[in-house]
Amino acid sequence: xxxxxxxxxxxxxxxxxxxxxxxxxxxxxxxxxxxxxxxxxxxxxxxxxxxxxxxxxxxxxxxxxxxxxxxxxxxxxxxxxxxxxxxxxxxxxxxxxxxxxxxxxxxxxxxxxxxxxxxxxxxxxxxxxxxxxxxxxxxxxxxxxxxxxxxxxxxxxxxxxxxxxx
Ligand code: SF4
Ligand code: SF4
Numbered sequence: 780x781x782x783x784x785x786x787x788x789x790x791x792x793x794x795x796x797x798x799x800x801x802x803x804x805x806x807x808x809x810x811x812x813x814x815x816x817x818x819x820x821x822x823x824x825x826x827x828x829x830x831x832x833x834x835x836x837x838x839x840x841x842x843x844x845x846x847x848x849x850x851x852x853x854x855x856x857x858x859x860x861x862x863x864x865x866x867x868x869x870x871x872x873x874x875x876x877x878x879x880x881x882x883x884x885x886x887x888x889x890x891x892x893x894x895x896x897x898x899x900x901x902x903x904x905x906x907x908x909x910x911x912x913x914x915x916x917x918x919x920x921x922x923x924x925x926x927x928x929x930x931x932x933x934x935x936x937x938x939x940x941x942x943x944x945x
Pocket of ligand 1: 787832837848849
């Protein structure tokens with residue numbers, strides 16, 4: 780993963796709080812016990828999920844400089860064209876922050892651009908999922924642990940039961 784050298788995490792610990800880390804049995808929305816003001820206390824031995832993750836602000840120069848996740852209230856993951864997917868994981872304390880200016884207009888712009896190349900912009904508000912489409916929003920509601928998100932051949936995202944051959 781190539782990161783933008785001029786951008787570092789600084790005081791942001793959003794990804795250590797917003798996501799679940801299965802290897803640590805850490806639930807989403809709770810700051811990891813290993814996170815301190817001085818960084819990760821198990822940095823050398825941190826789980827693979829932590830080793831491989833950089834948010835889009837760290838590695839995609841289309842994301843504006845002042846969109847560091849602790850400032851925006853959401854973490855962007857993936858990349859539109861490169862990974863066919865851009866996720867928006869909301870801060871549980873500010874779940875609607877992504878709807879504010881200037882974020883929402885840019886997210887909708889990326890949704891329109893993504894639709895042209897078969898990519899999706901998907902917002903995660905805890906277990907609630909909203910797909911941003913070129914023409915508007917598709918609220919998938921709650922996606923439970925027994926469900927998964929699938930992409931249809933036409934590029935549309937939908938939820939389906941886990942472990943079923945669709
Ligand atoms: S969300 Fe991004 S900027 Fe914040 S700590 Fe994680 S990788 Fe760093
Ligand atoms: S192990 Fe370290 S890098 Fe991983 S979530 Fe916890 S504090 Fe963050």
